[in-house]
Amino acid sequence: MEIVEHPLPGVEFVHGDARLCLAAADRSFTGSVPPLLTHTPDRIDAIDLLSVEHRGLGELLLSALFHVLAGTEEVESGERDQHDRFPAAKSRLFAAGYGDAPFVDLWGDAIVRALQRLWPALQADQRHPHLSLSHDVDAPYRYPFQSPMALMRAIASDGLRGRWLQAARAPVEWARVRAGDIGRDPFDHFAWMMDQAEEVGARSTFYVIAGHSGGRVDGDYDVDHPVMMRLWQSILDRGHRLGVHPSYNSFRSLPTLERERDRVIEIHRKLGLPFEIPPVRMHYLRFDPALTPALLAAAGFSHDSSLGFADHSGFRRGTCRPFALWDHASQRPLDLIEHPLLAMDATLLAERYEHLDQSRMEHRIETLAGWCRRFRGELTLLWHNNYFEQSWHFATYRAALRLLPAAA
Numbered sequence: 001m002e003i004v005e006h007p008l009p010g011v012e013f014v015h016g017d018a019r020l021c022l023a024a025a026d027r028s029f030t031g032s033v034p035p036l037l038t039h040t041p042d043r044i045d046a047i048d049l050l051s052v053e054h055r056g057l058g059e060l061l062l063s064a065l066f067h068v069l070a071g072t073e074e075v076e077s078g079e080r081d082q083h084d085r086f087p088a089a090k091s092r093l094f095a096a097g098y099g100d101a102p103f104v105d106l107w108g109d110a111i112v113r114a115l116q117r118l119w120p121a122l123q124a125d126q127r128h129p130h131l132s133l134s135h136d137v138d139a140p141y142r143y144p145f146q147s148p149m150a151l152m153r154a155i156a157s158d159g160l161r162g163r164w165l166q167a168a169r170a171p172v173e174w175a176r177v178r179a180g181d182i183g184r185d186p187f188d189h190f191a192w193m194m195d196q197a198e199e200v201g202a203r204s205t206f207y208v209i210a211g212h213s214g215g216r217v218d219g220d221y222d223v224d225h226p227v228m229m230r231l232w233q234s235i236l237d238r239g240h241r242l243g244v245h246p247s248y249n250s251f252r253s254l255p256t257l258e259r260e261r262d263r264v265i266e267i268h269r270k271l272g273l274p275f276e277i278p279p280v281r282m283h284y285l286r287f288d289p290a291l292t293p294a295l296l297a298a299a300g301f302s303h304d305s306s307l308g309f310a311d312h313s314g315f316r317r318g319t320c321r322p323f324a325l326w327d328h329a330s331q332r333p334l335d336l337i338e339h340p341l342l343a344m345d346a347t348l349l350a351e352r353y354e355h356l357d358q359s360r361m362e363h364r365i366e367t368l369a370g371w372c373r374r375f376r377g378e379l380t381l382l383w384h385n386n387y388f389e390q391s392w393h394f395a396t397y398r399a400a401l402r403l404l405p406a407a408a
């Protein structure tokens, strides 16, 4: 199966002599298109997937959905960004408009509707759309572990970026935090974030970095430092949970994944709390599509939420619903459920990515929630504790939490 660009705004799947072009949703085409070559989900009701005339079409369509879910394009493409990640900018599915619409859900739903015409008793699954809230703890605090030298560098950097207020406040905040008043730290939004989650009945997952395989890029904290242990306890005491956020160079290293998993389990043991294997999300979303799923499964993880693109929010594997990850080496599904990451603060806000203002960001998250509502999906939202830089970020976060009910 090969995924190729199509001259029309669609994506084409080629298998042997068979070709299938699937158009993005809600687009209208002009020009001459060979019949049965180009389809949109809205037209599939008219196609008898099981007819002799169209034999092979249903098979090709199912095959196309499988390869999108399995990430075949990512495995076969040599395109990678500076962090060795497959970028949305190089995805043909994204180029065809399927970043903003869930390809697999649209076509999977169309297949179910076509089959229901034959077997009216056929039931679609009965899941409910819901919110899944998470936070990667990359920089829990600004000051507790910062040396005076690093403080001076940070102040200089704030000054160069025109953040005068932040630069002026830093020495006082630093001194107070170092004297034990952690609540003065400008990154400490943990209690507020948990308050917001609890108001809507949501249970947040905080992904913890428990190793430094990449050095400074893996943050400046040690998971079992007393300051961090107090934070973990406050999170767990309130009924939220910890996940593992494997460090920068762990995505191709089973021993590193296992070591960092064990350190997060050890936090629970030290606090006298019961634990199970925590969920996982890779730091920087580094993920080798040919290797990382099997390593995560070998390390005993059963829930991952790494599969979003850093450079574009939306549907990296074409779905807003959990699915089993595929191991391309052994050609089998893994006991590892992917909860696709649909929206991350950094992706939506950063100048080098989507760079949205308040109204466009809220509209973007609402649109993603709309797809989840339509296909009974999971609005997986990642908001870092240190990404509340503007006052409207607080309001947008609160609004996002109210788009869908929390998971039961």
Ligand SMILES: [Zn+2]
Residues within 6 Å of the ligand: 136, 137, 138, 245, 282, 283, 284, 285
């Ligand atoms: Zn991270």
